[in-house]
Amino acid sequence: MNNAARFPEVLCTTAWIVSLATLGTWLFTGAHTGWTQTRVITLQHDEITGIEYPVFHDAFVAGVEFLAAGLVIGAALAAFGLWLGRKRTAAHV
Amino acid sequence: MNTKIIRNSLTAFAVIAAGFVTAYASPQTFDFQDPKGVNNVRFSLDAPLESITGTGTGISGSVRFDVDAPAATTGRIVLDVASLTVGNPLMTDHLRGEHWLDAAAHPQIVFEAASVANVRSQGSQIIADVTGKLTVKGVTREITVPVTFTHLADKLGARLGDPKLKGDLLVLRANFTINRSDFGIQPGQNTDKVAETIQLSLSIAGAAPRS
Numbered sequence: 001m002n003n004a005a006r007f008p009e010v011l012c013t014t015a016w017i018v019s020l021a022t023l024g025t026w027l028f029t030g031a032h033t034g035w036t037q038t039r040v041i042t043l044q045h046d047e048i049t050g051i052e053y054p055v056f057h058d059a060f061v062a063g064v065e066f067l068a069a070g071l072v073i074g075a076a077l078a079a080f081g082l083w084l085g086r087k088r089t090a091a092h093v
Numbered sequence: 094m095n096t097k098i099i100r101n102s103l104t105a106f107a108v109i110a111a112g113f114v115t116a117y118a119s120p121q122t123f124d125f126q127d128p129k130g131v132n133n134v135r136f137s138l139d140a141p142l143e144s145i146t147g148t149g150t151g152i153s154g155s156v157r158f159d160v161d162a163p164a165a166t167t168g169r170i171v172l173d174v175a176s177l178t179v180g181n182p183l184m185t186d187h188l189r190g191e192h193w194l195d196a197a198a199h200p201q202i203v204f205e206a207a208s209v210a211n212v213r214s215q216g217s218q219i220i221a222d223v224t225g226k227l228t229v230k231g232v233t234r235e236i237t238v239p240v241t242f243t244h245l246a247d248k249l250g251a252r253l254g255d256p257k258l259k260g261d262l263l264v265l266r267a268n269f270t271i272n273r274s275d276f277g278i279q280p281g282q283n284t285d286k287v288a289e290t291i292q293l294s295l296s297i298a299g300a301a302p303r304s
Contacts, residue, residue: 033142033143033144034143034144034145034181035143035181035183035184036181037180037181038180038181038182039178039180039181039182040180041146041148041180046129046131046252046298048245048248048251048252048262049131049243049245049248049252049262049264049298050243050264051131051132051133051264051296051297051298052296053130053131053132053133053150053296054133054135054148054150056178061180063181
């Protein structure tokens with residue numbers, strides 16, 4: 001089997017990888033249901049006054065648009081791979 | 094001779110007593126421009142499709158407070174709209190933008206205390222209902238906020254790491270809610286993503302230095 005013949009299969013595998021990586025990233029960063037965040041707040045404690053105050057840290061928290069984009073790209077790759085595979089199968093018949 | 098000594102002693106006592114009374118019993122003005130930058134207001138909005146949390150740290154203003162007469166407290170707390178931040182930079186820009194808080198036209202959120210009622214003690218803290226005028230985006234509404242006052246005598250030096258610095262601290266804490274439509278902030282718009290009710294949590298410390 002040459003590389004061109006394996007192309008649909010590669011596309012479908014890539015689709016799975018993209019979809020699972022997107023889902024995994026979204027779950028791993030907290031399954032945040034809002035928009036993607038690039039800064040997160042942690043609370044620190046002022047010793048004398050007892051005031052809790054926020055400190056921002058750079059961090060990536062994947063949001064729903066990240067999840068949606070990853071799954072759409074995965075679905076598109078899978079659909080293209082399947083379409084290409086069927087087209088080639090039909091051409092061989 | 095004895096009369097002179099007694100008179101001098103009494104005068105010295107009067108001066109010391111007057112100083113003590115001035116230092117500890119009279120109203121003090123606390124400046125809330127915090128050099129440590131920990132003063133903050135946290136806000137959260139919980140809409141069906143989106144939860145938004147953020148903070149504002151650009152706090153200034155002053156409060157006149159007498160630990161023996163907390164009901165006479167007056168003051169003004171100011172929050173710079175440009176200091177309001179959420180986790181998403183684009184959302185922060187929108188928050189400060191003209192459609193929402195319009196920081197360019199209305200750079201400050203101001204609360205001006207007018208009266209204090211229902212004063213009670215809870216341990217070392219004083220709890221009271223503070224009524225005043227809150228101005229957001231140019232709209233002023235009267236609100237009542239439950240405030241906890243914590244007076245920390247002689248703690249200014251310890252807080253700023255300078256033992257020579259004398260003075261007291263006043264910590265104010267308040268949790269309350271406002272409705273954005275009351276202040277003309279996109280009333281009735283985008284309520285699925287931006288909740289109508291804004292929960293606010295204020296934690297601020299003011300300093301009253303003594304010379």
